[in-house]
Amino acid sequence: MAPSERQIQEQAAVKEKILSSAREMFVRDGIEAVSLRKIAESIGYTAPALYTHFADKGEILAELCRQDFGALAGHFNKLARIADPVERIYRIGLGYIRFAHEHPNHYRLMFMTPNLGKIAPPSEADIAAMNDPDQDAYAFLRHTVREALDAGRFCSEYKDAELLTQTLWAGVHGVASLEITHGDCPWCDWRALDRRSKVMCGAMLRGLLKNPDELEATL
Amino acid sequence: MAPSERQIQEQAAVKEKILSSAREMFVRDGIEAVSLRKIAESIGYTAPALYTHFADKGEILAELCRQDFGALAGHFNKLARIADPVERIYRIGLGYIRFAHEHPNHYRLMFMTPNLGKIAPPSEADIAAMNDPDQDAYAFLRHTVREALDAGRFCSEYKDAELLTQTLWAGVHGVASLEITHGDCPWCDWRALDRRSKVMCGAMLRGLLKNPDELEATL
DNA sequence: GTACTAATCTAACGGTGTAAAGTAAACGGC
């Protein structure tokens, strides 16, 4: 029996209610505060009811994650207007760390949860989105790296856009994730986050550029 | 009543048995596989018995962590003989990532578990160890950064050893932690870990150095 | 031998994710 239009809409509405309630809970209280029972209770259901709409807890988190990846990419779209690709990479880096700092729970879910991909493998549409700079932050960075590479801005020894993108990503991820896991560690004597961000992005770029001095000019 | 010598030794032996069993379990199966019940069972106890020797689960993990921090620092002592501080920083970076890759569960526990410090605040002895380059990897790196700084090897705009150390640490941590959380992600098209490591350490250092060309010579 | 202490046990509490079985409502075909 084919489900009616009405049913499909209602189904989607319930799904959205589950997701938005789950999101609110973990944005406020962190990922470990989210339990199926609490989500269910907050929308007037019992825990097993969620299994009608999602295969398991991981699928709920993965769906939130999917949406948040889009949010991060949208966040970066504003940077597309920056003409100079090197300056754009720099701004992407700072924006990335800023996003992580302002949405620590989102960030933890997206980039610091092991095996999330294992739990819920991406669909074909997801994989397609991953290669679209407008929909995926990594693709956007890679696209910009390629631009700088094509313009001959990097040292001749650096030719692999994927490798450079992965390294730049790792650099900002390092700053972001250390801030999240150890940022409030009182005996760590942390320098201000934005200073660490600038040194990271500045040093990595200067180290990659053919003419390091041009960075001072553009920033 | 003062506990006898015999009792104290036996107490320590049980404590060691708990720790070594816990370590074996999470080295083999990861941190989430470690439960008090399983640890206890593996050494012929019941779960509540562990509470005689440790305040809670966090204290067990924190103690493992403390030991592993020492192991990492010991791992670095071999690098102390490298005369050139810049080359030493480079080798520390590569060694750090290698350690993380070879001991992913140790690394996750040590640097990717949020609030571990909150769970079990360090003792005064621990804090003292944190400032000893022979006992703490971070202190060792900072010590080396200071040496390079004093030798005038870095750009004049980089003067803060703590800030530089934190940034260098973040860079290698980024490579290491992405490898652990996403290293087996099949649609990520990762370049080889040691290529990413070298690009990271090389680019950061070149970006910080007053005379970037000298890096090629030393490596 | 007795009093005390420390180590360990069993039993239990409240929490987790999830599976199985039952119920009530909505639907399509006649």
Added chain:
DNA sequence: GCCGTTTACTTTACACCGTTAGATTAGTAC
């Protein structure tokens, strides 16, 4: 309008988790 099927939800239950309380046992001190 009724019947069989499907869907969305319920209650109940299982196996696990960290942790606490109370009983029990062994060992030491006097």
